[in-house]
Amino acid sequence: MGETTVKALNGVSIGIERGSFTVIMGPSGSGKSTLLYLIGGLDWPTGGTIHVDEEEIETMDENALAVFRRNKVGFIFQSFNLIASMAAEENVSFPLRFAGVNPADRKVRSQKLLEMVGLSDRMTHKPTELSGGQQQRVAVARALINDPPLILADEPTGNLDSFSGLTIMQMLSDLHKAGKTIIVVTHDPRMRQFATDTIFLLDGNVVTEADYKNATELLTQPFEKG
Numbered sequence: 001m002g003e004t005t006v007k008a009l010n011g012v013s014i015g016i017e018r019g020s021f022t023v024i025m026g027p028s029g030s031g032k033s034t035l036l037y038l039i040g041g042l043d044w045p046t047g048g049t050i051h052v053d054e055e056e057i058e059t060m061d062e063n064a065l066a067v068f069r070r071n072k073v074g075f076i077f078q079s080f081n082l083i084a085s086m087a088a089e090e091n092v093s094f095p096l097r098f099a100g101v102n103p104a105d106r107k108v109r110s111q112k113l114l115e116m117v118g119l120s121d122r123m124t125h126k127p128t129e130l131s132g133g134q135q136q137r138v139a140v141a142r143a144l145i146n147d148p149p150l151i152l153a154d155e156p157t158g159n160l161d162s163f164s165g166l167t168i169m170q171m172l173s174d175l176h177k178a179g180k181t182i183i184v185v186t187h188d189p190r191m192r193q194f195a196t197d198t199i200f201l202l203d204g205n206v207v208t209e210a211d212y213k214n215a216t217e218l219l220t221q222p223f224e225k226g
């Protein structure tokens, strides 16, 4: 950015097991979203290599990346990112338009997924007519529409109350049990009870849990009076 070079990630070398439920934790600005975007083919690295399911992402062009994202990745965002003018059902089925699926089949698949996330009575509601927890459940259904093996979620419970957040965690856990690989960025310590692995990030580097605890305890100590 201008004169300064921001190293959002710096020498991160990690392996994430197929079928794992991996939680990524780190303070604001530590590179969590960047890491998730790189894994999901939403951003390009300036160096290094990224392999997902035997595919080398960093060598792909825009078209190849689009195909990779469509077949391999379901992305869930903190801010839901639903299309305001579309009903829940259309939001969920939208990615299928680019997969060449006909409208009748799109509708059936979308309805099945909305039932699965407990929203069969909200199919025709637009995002503004849904609660935050319901919007995020629509977003979960949308992430699953192409049946991707990999689910990436960037603080999916960040904008939800405690109970709605737990519902989303439970859904991710069920998907994990059904064989999906889950990678979740979160600040919510409850997510770790579902996780098989945790990655700790500080200033763009992967650190051990002990180092992470030391550093973040300093951050969370109460301010002294006076």
Ligand SMILES: Nc1ncnc2c1ncn2[C@@H]1O[C@H](COP(=O)(O)OP(=O)(O)OP(=O)(O)O)[C@@H](O)[C@H]1O
Pocket (backbone or CB within 6 Å): 001, 006, 007, 008, 026, 027, 028, 029, 030, 031, 032, 033, 034, 035
């Ligand atoms: N497109 C960009 N151009 C320049 N710098 C960026 C860009 N995106 C992110 N950064 C910087 O990279 C670093 C990591 O950002 P990132 O969004 O990955 O953090 P994060 O861990 O997800 O933070 P948060 O918890 O606040 O979401 C930050 O210092 C940020 O300012």
Ligand SMILES: [Mg+2]
Pocket (backbone or CB within 6 Å): 032, 033, 034, 154
């Ligand atoms: Mg982020």
